[in-house]
Amino acid sequence: MSEDVVLHERRGGFSVVTLNRPDRLNAFNEEQHHKLRAVLEDCASDETCRALVLTGAGRGFCAGQDLADRDPAMLGDTPDLGLTLETFYGPLVRRLRTMEKPVICAVNGVAAGAGANIALACDIVLAARSAKFIQAFSKIGLIPDAGGTWWLTRHLGEARAKALTLMAHPLPAEEAADWGLIWRAVDDDRLMDEALTLAAAFAKGPTRAYALTKEAIQAASSNDLDAQLGVEIRLQREAGRTEDYREGVAAFLQKRQPAFKGK
Ligand code: LHQ
Numbered sequence: 001m002s003e004d005v006v007l008h009e010r011r012g013g014f015s016v017v018t019l020n021r022p023d024r025l026n027a028f029n030e031e032q033h034h035k036l037r038a039v040l041e042d043c044a045s046d047e048t049c050r051a052l053v054l055t056g057a058g059r060g061f062c063a064g065q066d067l068a069d070r071d072p073a074m075l076g077d078t079p080d081l082g083l084t085l086e087t088f089y090g091p092l093v094r095r096l097r098t099m100e101k102p103v104i105c106a107v108n109g110v111a112a113g114a115g116a117n118i119a120l121a122c123d124i125v126l127a128a129r130s131a132k133f134i135q136a137f138s139k140i141g142l143i144p145d146a147g148g149t150w151w152l153t154r155h156l157g158e159a160r161a162k163a164l165t166l167m168a169h170p171l172p173a174e175e176a177a178d179w180g181l182i183w184r185a186v187d188d189d190r191l192m193d194e195a196l197t198l199a200a201a202f203a204k205g206p207t208r209a210y211a212l213t214k215e216a217i218q219a220a221s222s223n224d225l226d227a228q229l230g231v232e233i234r235l236q237r238e239a240g241r242t243e244d245y246r247e248g249v250a251a252f253l254q255k256r257q258p259a260f261k262g263k
Contacts, residue, residue, distance in 0.1 A: 006035040007057070008042065011196070013203025014051040015043050022058025025110060027066035033088040040095050050262050051202035052099065053195045054122060055106040061131065064113020067140070081142070089114055089146040096121040097218060100211035102202045106195035107173065107182070112136040117146035120155075123214060124198065125182035127173035128191045133181070135165040154221055155181050206244035207262030212236075 105122035251258035
């Protein structure tokens, strides 16, 4: 039997999810999509999982769509790539964005095409210094997808978004961090340690507040200030009713570390 195309390792309070088709730089075929979806659903419904690390096996993070799986020569006269986005990539991006716990992406190597944009859908993106982000789509006559047009334009503005996509310019991790596209570039041999340390810290944190914070920040991109102030009222009301808020304030007043339960 072939090895699992997505590995799921449960650690103390968080999960490490590894794309595992290293000989294809972890490019997505349908099996990998199905498996990843199942693993992410597991993590979403498991209360003991309070953070996730998404990474790739081998020397790459993810090279996007496995092109052998969507070879136009085999797709007939009217191929429908929109259907692939509707069925797989859209739901995957939404699943990451609505995951009610922090998702850390540890970009261990090249992230190309939809692989780059799946990384950018995660909440905290750490990348190995040697990694590159490549909007490879124009090289094969496609447009950026999996949220790429949205992230790039919002995070970088039109000038950089157009240059990266039209020229398929490989963006080194360090520059991606300097531009505000990702959180940090770290030395290659430190990447997993940093990602795991962060996940372990999140696993002891106020999980509901993290989820609500994530929701608020994501809503801000498309709201005006007035609407966003409304979002903050609604979500803070909810945060204020969590056990963790009680615990956080009690710990502060008693000058001790809080013991958050994620509730
Ligand atoms: C691959 C792939 C790959 C298959 C490397 N597929 N084998 C959505 C809707 C529906 C359809 C279309 O797509 C989409 C979204 C998309 O993601 S479109 C964009 C798809 N991705 C790309 O175009 C990137 C293609 N890959 C590359 O440009 C290079 O491989 C990069 C720049 C990522 C890495 O270059 P190298 O470090 O030089 O590695 P390599 O090219 O030698 O790749 C290693 C192996 O992985 C190689 O196989 P081989 O048998 O020769 O060792 C590649 O053929 C294979 N591989 N990407 N996407």
